[in-house]
Amino acid sequence: MTKLIIAGVMAGLSAPALSDAFSDRINADVSLEFTRDRNSVTLTLEQITGLYASVTMEAGxxxxxxxxxxxxxxxxxxRWLQSPSQGVNGNVVTVKNKTQPKxxxxxxxxxxxxxxxLLGTETFYVSGLKGxxxxxxxxxxxQEIEPGVYPVSIQAAVYND
Structure with a gap:
């Protein structure tokens, strides 16, 4: 019982001594954020040569x-990019002539x-294989193709399933 009383007295004495030894305290917090390594994507669109206007061309x-x-x-x-010159409907896009939008x-x-x-409101067409x-x-x-420039916009992205 004597040992218990002595331990209690020492604990009571050491608490104020400890608080006096560490004064003017400050805390710091950090939110650790881990991002994934970026994977750069290369995208090219190449027009087929020999396309002529004022000719009726077949679907496909x-x-x-x-x-x-x-x-x-x-x-x-x-995915096709929606824009004022390009209307998207699934995998079909209607592109306006740059100088004659009609x-x-x-x-x-x-x-x-x-x-x-489907990702939210965006539909991406994803390859089944990597590469x-x-x-x-x-x-x-x-359709009969009218002369002019038809700007086409498409986006590619890495799919992380």
Whole structure:
């Protein structure tokens, strides 16, 4: 019992002594954030040569080739970009002529080995395999092509499933 009383007295004496030994305290907090390593994506769109205006062209006529790859082999997804000159409806896009906006061109992204993947309100067409991807862009319908420039915008991204 004597040892218990002595220990209690020592504990009572040491608490104020400890608080006097450490004064003017300050605390610091940090939120540790871990980001993933970026994987750069290369995207090219190449127009097919020999396309002429004022000619009726059949649906399915290839007009461009899309190619994408990433620094590290990953699955890649594509999507048309919505803009004032480009209206998107799934894998079909209506593109306005740059100087005559009433003239349009309907294109389709041929999604042979791509799967539609909905992310919020955006639909990406994702490759099933990791590595470089190539897709055709063709006329969506039979149409007479008016002379002019039709700016096409598409986005590619690494798909992290």
């Amino acid at each position: 006529t290839k007009v461009a080739t899309l190619r994408a790859s990433s620094e590290r082999d990953e699955k890649i997804g594509f 003239k349009t061109l309907k294109l389709i992204l041929n999604i042979y080995d791509l799967t539609a993947t 470089p991807v190539e897709a055709d862009i063709s006329l969506a319908t039979r």
